[in-house]
Amino acid sequence: MLPSLFISHGSPMLALEPGASGPALTRLAAELPRPNAIVIMSAHWESAELIVSSGAAPETWHDFGGFPPALFAVQYPAPGNPQLAAKVAQRLADNGLPARLDPRRPFDHGTWVPLSLMYPQADIPVVQVSLPSQRGPAFQTHIGRALAGLREEGILLIGSGSITHNLRELDWHAGPERIEPWAKAFRDWMIEKLEADDEAALHDYRRAAPHAARNHPSDEHVLPLFFARGAGGAFHVAHAGWTLGALGMDIYRFG
DSSP: OOOEEEEEOOSGGGGTOOTTHHHHHHHHHHHSOOOSEEEEEEEEEEOSSEEEEOOSSOOBOOOOOSSOHHHHTOOOOOOOOHHHHHHHHHHHHHTTOOEEEETTOOBOHHHHHHHHHHOTTOOSOEEEEEEOGGGHHHHHHHHHHHHGGGGGGTEEEEEEEOSOOOGGGOOTTOOTTOOOHHHHHHHHHHHHHHHHTOHHHHHTHHHHSTTHHHHOSSOTTTHHHHHHHHHOOSEEEEEOOEETTTEEOOEEEEO
16 A cells, blocks of 8 residues: 655755755655555645646646746646546545535646656646645644545555745755754654654644744645645655755655
């Protein structure tokens, strides 16, 4: 059975400058059985309601600015899967989580950047689930649990965000060995609670974790972690790393 994953996708430039995370994602994909499809929750599709992408051929959306032309030239032409999207929506509804289908949703960079490093042939169908970010961690856990059974059908479930995400305090000249103490303290607390399977503490991370608001001025980049945890099994750190002083690039595996 496939695990679920939480991937810290970092800057969109990860697609062109993969650093240590790119090889880690490539290795992880090689270690896993080839998925029949991928269902992914990205930090970059916030919504009030639950929505599932249902297009047959989603476009690659360059949902950012200020990066070099080469990044805007990157395409990730993976197919969608309307039948799987309908199945996802039905499983959500069966668990008290009504969702609507969106046939026009493109792949945002929280989806195509990490997948371009894991599955560069872009030949595995991909369906996105939106992030109802105002509903908090417990709600994302509920979504993950509702879809966990898909793992038994060869479907890889991924939450794509970042274990830390304060863009205002990044040091654009810092090397990978530079780690801000307040960022490390938060990341280490999260790993400790994930290893202990302390769901109550994790759901209350905003109050309980050290420097939580500093690491996540808004929490859309950490919420996909709860989706991945809800969908998966035992916790493992697949990759740990930092960039720009305070941007955690960790990859976690559940199961």
